[in-house]
Structure formats: C-alpha cells, structure tokens
Amino acid sequence: MVASKSLPPPICSPHQLMAMAHAMERESARRYRELAARMRLRDEMALASLFDFLASIEEKHASHITTLTEDALDQSIDLAQAAWEVPENFDEEAGSSHTLTPYLALAIAVRNEERAFAFYTYVAAEAPDERIRTIAEDLAREELDHAALLRAERRRAYHAEDGTRQPRPAIPATTDEFWTISLREEWRAARYHRALGRVLTDLGRDAAPFIAAAADEEACANEAAALTGQAVPEIASEGRPTVEGGLRLLEEAFERYSDIAERTGDEEVMRVSMDMATRALRRLSLTLGSLPAAR
Incomplete structure (x- = not known):
C-alpha cells in the first residue's frame, strides 16, 4: 500500500x-x-x-x-x-x-x-x-x-478496450450532483475510518492517523449535506476494517476527485473537485507520514 x-x-x-x-x-x-x-x-x-x-x-x-x-x-x-x-x-x-x-x-x-x-x-x-x-x-x-x-x-x-470492461463512474453534470456523490462517499469513508480507529485502539496500535482522516471526512460530508439540504446517509457495516482497506479509501478519494476534475467540462465542477482532491491528498499524505507500520 x-x-x-x-x-x-x-x-x-x-x-x-x-x-x-x-x-x-x-x-x-x-x-x-x-x-x-x-x-x-x-x-x-x-x-x-x-x-x-x-x-x-x-x-x-x-x-x-x-x-x-x-x-x-x-x-x-x-x-x-x-x-x-x-x-x-x-x-x-x-x-x-x-x-x-x-x-x-x-x-x-x-x-x-x-x-x-x-x-x-x-x-x-x-x-x-x-x-x-x-x-x-x-x-x-x-x-x-x-x-x-x-x-x-x-x-x-x-x-x-471492448465492452467487457467495467464502465468508469459517471461524471457529475452539476455541483449539486457532485456534492451528492461527495456526501455519500465521504460519510462512507468516515464510518470505515472510525471503525478502523476503534480496532487499532483495541489492538494497542496508533489509531490517530485514521481518526484524524475520519474527522476531516465527516466535516466534508457535513459541508456537502448543508449544501444539498440532505441528511448524512445510513451506511451499512463493511465487515472488520483493515489498515489496507483504510489506505485504499484514502487513495480512492483522491483518485475520484482527480478523475472528475480531469473529465468534467463544467468549470465549477472542476473547481470544487480540485479543491476536494487537494483535501483528499492532504489526508492521504498525513496518514502516509504518520504510520510507522502499514501492516
């Protein structure tokens, strides 16, 4: 990872x-x-x-x-x-x-x-x-x-490639669509990282990087909820969380927002996705630097 x-x-x-x-x-x-x-x-x-x-x-x-x-x-x-x-x-x-x-x-x-x-x-x-x-x-x-x-x-x-590949995610056409996606994905990542923090704490390992990531993801989700007028979604448990899974979610957030910024034709969607990519990168970088052991 x-x-x-x-x-x-x-x-x-x-x-x-x-x-x-x-x-x-x-x-x-x-x-x-x-x-x-x-x-x-x-x-x-x-x-x-x-x-x-x-x-x-x-x-x-x-x-x-x-x-x-x-x-x-x-x-x-x-x-x-x-x-x-x-x-x-x-x-x-x-x-x-x-x-x-x-x-x-x-x-x-x-x-x-x-x-x-x-x-x-x-x-x-x-x-x-x-x-x-x-x-x-x-x-x-x-x-x-x-x-x-x-x-x-x-x-x-x-x-x-032919039609057997999995389709790439659709690009949001408006900022409202963007924030709806962001709300769901940020809250999902936050729940996972919170659960991972509890697991690591129980094991006597440093949970601070993932707890900090969860706090920022929750802030992002709450901001998206305020902008769209939606409530944070109910997220089902994804099983026992792992450090590998936690890191993967951090990477996926950066990749998702970077991909939207690259592919969108809407300037406002590009701006907000670049802002969120920067924020996701900061979480990834801080977690990368804070983990003395990934496994």
Missing part, C-alpha cells in the same frame, strides 16, 4: 532526499520488470510490453534524478543515504491479477505515481529547511506530471 513498512528517518539533507527519490524510481522499475516477466509466462505479450514500457519510464526518471543531483547539488547519488526501506508505492496484488487489462495496468501505474506524489508532499510539509522543501515540491510536481501523462495513456486504453 501507500505507507512503508518502516517510516524512513527524517530527511535532513537534499542529498538524502535525492537518494530516496532515486531508490523509489529504481524500485518501481524493478517491480514493473517483474510484472512484465509474469505476463510473458501467461502469454500476455501486449501487457508484457506495456509493463516493460512503464519500467523504462521509471528508469528514465531515475537517470533524470541522477543528472539533477549532479547538476544542482554538485554531487553524485549516494545510495547509502537511501539504505532504509523505500515506501511501498507499488500495487503488486492488483498487478498480479488474472483479470488484468491494459487499462487496469495503466490504472496501477497512475496510482503508483499518485502515491509517490503523496509521499513527496508529506516530505515537503515536514522539511526542516527551505531547500529540502523546494526539492520535495519539485519532485511532487514531476510525479503529478507523470501521472497526467499516464492518465492520457489510460484514457486511450479505455477507449480501445
């Missing part, structure tokens, strides 16, 4: 941050190469080629970071500074699915870039000085640009 198995120590220098960035790109490339090999064993040559392509993109990103480090910091990448375990940005379970299609493979890639974006956003927020903050913000913007390019490829793959 998004968070690392062990949170890296505080990033105290630009060189340390660049080493971390380089390690993250190389790790993503390695995972894509592994998936390409798996696809070839299944005789899924189109998917194998796609994962090889994605791996080459990550390798180019790593090379760019190496060049940037040498040019801007006048020093080579020191891999020893990234000796801790890098964040697990790669969705390997989804990538191993036998129902995988080019569209879904690209959706995995988009999510991986968004996870890296969330990580760098958190680093920027916690940076001890302005130079580290600036570099982290630049890296975050690059990841967002990468995600935008992959989104374009994902759209093309979607249109190329």
Whole structure:
C-alpha cells in the first residue's frame, strides 16, 4: 500500500532526499520488470510490453534524478543515504491479477505515481529547511506530471478496450450532483475510518492517523449535506476494517476527485473537485507520514 513498512528517518539533507527519490524510481522499475516477466509466462505479450514500457519510464526518471543531483547539488547519488526501506508505492496484488487489462495496468501505474506524489508532499510539509522543501515540491510536481501523462495513456486504453470492461463512474453534470456523490462517499469513508480507529485502539496500535482522516471526512460530508439540504446517509457495516482497506479509501478519494476534475467540462465542477482532491491528498499524505507500520 501507500505507507512503508518502516517510516524512513527524517530527511535532513537534499542529498538524502535525492537518494530516496532515486531508490523509489529504481524500485518501481524493478517491480514493473517483474510484472512484465509474469505476463510473458501467461502469454500476455501486449501487457508484457506495456509493463516493460512503464519500467523504462521509471528508469528514465531515475537517470533524470541522477543528472539533477549532479547538476544542482554538485554531487553524485549516494545510495547509502537511501539504505532504509523505500515506501511501498507499488500495487503488486492488483498487478498480479488474472483479470488484468491494459487499462487496469495503466490504472496501477497512475496510482503508483499518485502515491509517490503523496509521499513527496508529506516530505515537503515536514522539511526542516527551505531547500529540502523546494526539492520535495519539485519532485511532487514531476510525479503529478507523470501521472497526467499516464492518465492520457489510460484514457486511450479505455477507449480501445471492448465492452467487457467495467464502465468508469459517471461524471457529475452539476455541483449539486457532485456534492451528492461527495456526501455519500465521504460519510462512507468516515464510518470505515472510525471503525478502523476503534480496532487499532483495541489492538494497542496508533489509531490517530485514521481518526484524524475520519474527522476531516465527516466535516466534508457535513459541508456537502448543508449544501444539498440532505441528511448524512445510513451506511451499512463493511465487515472488520483493515489498515489496507483504510489506505485504499484514502487513495480512492483522491483518485475520484482527480478523475472528475480531469473529465468534467463544467468549470465549477472542476473547481470544487480540485479543491476536494487537494483535501483528499492532504489526508492521504498525513496518514502516509504518520504510520510507522502499514501492516
């Protein structure tokens, strides 16, 4: 999932941050190469080629970071500074699915870039000085640009696939429709994260990140309820909540609002969806940074 198995120590220098960035790109490339090999064993040559392509993109990103480090910091990448375990940005379970299609493979890639974006956003927020903050913000913007390019490829793959795929969610035509969707989904996520907080508390684990996420989701739902004149909905229990499920809901919120902002033709819907995407990203970033262990 998004968070690392062990949170890296505080990033105290630009060189340390660049080493971390380089390690993250190389790790993503390695995972894509592994998936390409798996696809070839299944005789899924189109998917194998796609994962090889994605791996080459990550390798180019790593090379760019190496060049940037040498040019801007006048020093080579020191891999020893990234000796801790890098964040697990790669969705390997989804990538191993036998129902995988080019569209879904690209959706995995988009999510991986968004996870890296969330990580760098958190680093920027916690940076001890302005130079580290600036570099982290630049890296975050690059990841967002990468995600935008992959989104374009994902759209093309979607249109190329046949009718067996699951349809993408409809885009709200008005802000009223947007807030109705937001009310339901934010309240649903809040109930799940509240329940997860109780489970983690009973286990003696830190529940604060998910409790904070639930509080913000409840605030979003109440704002949507006030704007639409609706009451918060009744939400059925989804079974025993897990950290993985809690993180997935945080990711899905960011993905949902980003997708609406990308696809809508209405300027007001675009504005409110971008605002909500920013808010969802903040929840995701804070949770990512606060979890000492994701499992």
